[in-house]
Amino acid sequence: MPIVTLTTDFGWRDYYPPMIKGAMLCEHPQLNIVDITHSVKNYDIVQAAFLFKNAWRSFPAGTIHLISVNDYYAPRKRFLATTREEHFFIAPDNGIFSLIFDDEMPPHFYELDYDEDSRFPLRDTYARAVGYLAHGRPLIEIGLPAQNIERRITLQPVIGHSQIRGSVIYVDNYDNAITNVTRELFDQVGGGRSFKLYFKRHTPIKRLSTNYHDLPVGELLCLFNSAGNLEIAVNMGRACTLFGLKEEETIQIDFHS
Numbered sequence: 001m002p003i004v005t006l007t008t009d010f011g012w013r014d015y016y017p018p019m020i021k022g023a024m025l026c027e028h029p030q031l032n033i034v035d036i037t038h039s040v041k042n043y044d045i046v047q048a049a050f051l052f053k054n055a056w057r058s059f060p061a062g063t064i065h066l067i068s069v070n071d072y073y074a075p076r077k078r079f080l081a082t083t084r085e086e087h088f089f090i091a092p093d094n095g096i097f098s099l100i101f102d103d104e105m106p107p108h109f110y111e112l113d114y115d116e117d118s119r120f121p122l123r124d125t126y127a128r129a130v131g132y133l134a135h136g137r138p139l140i141e142i143g144l145p146a147q148n149i150e151r152r153i154t155l156q157p158v159i160g161h162s163q164i165r166g167s168v169i170y171v172d173n174y175d176n177a178i179t180n181v182t183r184e185l186f187d188q189v190g191g192g193r194s195f196k197l198y199f200k201r202h203t204p205i206k207r208l209s210t211n212y213h214d215l216p217v218g219e220l221l222c223l224f225n226s227a228g229n230l231e232i233a234v235n236m237g238r239a240c241t242l243f244g245l246k247e248e249e250t251i252q253i254d255f256h257s
């Protein structure tokens with residue numbers, strides 16, 4: 001039973017997700033369709049890439065991943081399919097592939113047929129491509145080879161000998177602030193030294209926690225989450241609301257002996 005995941009900015013209220021699901025099931029009635037999320041902020045491919053790239057490797061080989069965010073990004077749009085690590089990926093060519101795969105883009109992309117005259121061309125394009133792959137047909141025959149794939153650059157941390165300046169990239173459902181500082185970068189720059197984490201005008205955090213309950217309920221903390229990103233949180237609380245943190249907010253880590 002082929003697995004298909006969906007990551008979109010369609011929301012949960014409208015008919016777009018069930019319309020596309022129904023069209024895909026018409027192409028292959030035995031599909032196992034899994035919603036990763038339909039709650040991506042409208043047109044926000046950076047948020048979509050962050051959520052998706054921390055989820056897709058949990059699925060088995062052969063899974064088909066459909067990412068439908070900011071599909072109508074330009075007058076001349078195109079939709080692509082590719083493969084990596086025995087998974088298949090379908091998405092618009094709006095830069096999201098470069099955000100998902102960073103510097104390890106797959107070597108081959110194929111452009112999908114897109115019928116502008118269709119009543120809802122997006123539904124037909126995605127359903128046809130998913131059905132094609134679900135029936136085990138070769139990716140190389142899904143469309144013409146595509147070149148010059150759109151690339152996007154995200155805001156990266158600025159590092160010095162004893163400092164990292166990063167930013168909040170996502171606010172999760174628990175109101176935790178997830179930053180673009182990874183464990184690897186933290187260890188590389190910090191080298192085991194003590195640190196102070198500054199944000200807004202709040203008293204700096206000086207301790208790295210392992211779990212949320214390392215500190216009493218209501219206390220502010222920072223830790224590395226399951227995705228390997230530094231996170232600012234409050235045990236059993238709402239850090240972003242309490243401290244006015246938002247996406248793209250700057251944070252600073254100073255290391256000292």
